[in-house]
Amino acid sequence: MTAEETLDEPPASDESTDERSERERSHLEDVEDGAGCTEIWEHLSERREDETDEE
Template identity: 60%
Template sequence: MTRTRVETDGDERDDDSAAERGDEAADDDYDHLKSLDDGAGCTEIWEHLSENRDD
């Protein structure tokens, strides 16, 4: 199960709604990030997205 931290108006909570729904659409939201190494920072993510975007 993947947990996502969500901050709304200063309150943090775990967003388990995607995992609870169990639908594949939630997994599709993150497919473009699967090739990133764990712990990748903002720069690595930005570079990865830039290299793989459709022009």
């Protein structure tokens, strides 16, 4: 089996690719389109702070 063939294999879980992609991106829902690295970093930092404050 070649490396190219392994890339075409479906995910091992029952979760569809669309569902997995949505879950992986959900933490960026509030980031505006076109945001740069700094804006994304700030958004993620603020989110972590909020989660820490709730505990």
